[in-house]
Amino acid sequence: MARTKKVVITAYGDESKLAIVEDDLPDPPAHEVQLTVEYTIVSGSDVNMRRGTYPLQKKPPLTPGYSVIGTVRLNGNESSKFKLGDRVGCLSKYEGQSELINLPEKFLVRVPEGVDSKAAVAVILDWVTAYQMLHRAANVTAGQRIFVHALSGAVGGALLRLGKLQGAEVYGTASTKKHDELHKFGAIPFDYSNKKWIASMQELGGVDAVFDPLGYESFDESYSILRKGGVLVGYGMNLPAWTGTPARSVIPSALKLLSKNLFFWSGKRTTFFGVNRASKHFTGDLALLFEWLKDGKISVPIKATFKLDEIQKAHREYATSSGMGSIIIEVCPPSHLRP
16 A cells, blocks of 8 residues: 555536545556556546546546556566566556556556657557547548648647658648648648638548547538548547537537438548557557657657646646647656655
């Protein structure tokens, strides 16, 4: 048993519903490993959990934290893949915003030497999501045209960089103050505050894939710019969180998205993507992206870094339009690791 400081969502609501508490954590059971958490993130999933709109989520009080980088502190019985002190990453979904966490050994992926921990923790959720949507949900190939909403966001930025790496033409929406930077990465951005992108993309003949984290009304707009044979990939359902509007159920919007597949004569298809650490591809895809980080094939932008005690501030930062990339939470960096 060990004491751990962690974030708790005390009730659904705004940032004031986030508290820092201390609690006991049992030793890891069989087939699990206890990590000292170095870094975690604040993602759209965490924000939606706080608002009570994340699909099938736990009820508060709960500790969020969708991904972690940490070092092995204890091995449970029949856990021998990693030795004490090994640095690993995991898609945790819950409990990541904590000094200590117990996780199933089978979901842990070793972080190669030389890989920055902040970049690595951003890759686990944001970049694996982007990679799998691009390569497994949409099967984007060189020369195709894709459209990415929220190009300057964590997943949107990953889709941009991975899309260009794949040889795709990348269009999308973003705040106008981000356009110059997005042009440098090879994107063709449109102002998200108006709908001129719809007519512009239709005039170009449509796109082969749209990646839409907004949901709700945005799905209809995204579907309208698909060319025959194109695919709309929905995920996130972040429109209420980003606009500060009241929370809405995601179920009607998701069902409406999938129902568009009934229009088979259109030649278009739709899908809703959710990352799953138990899928047959997850650990392999994460290991590949860790190697790409090590080799310099990808570079991961960090929007901001906060201490665990600054969790409310980190959530407020998520809702702003400043900066690009992932929001990192520093929990127990190497110089402060528990014995």
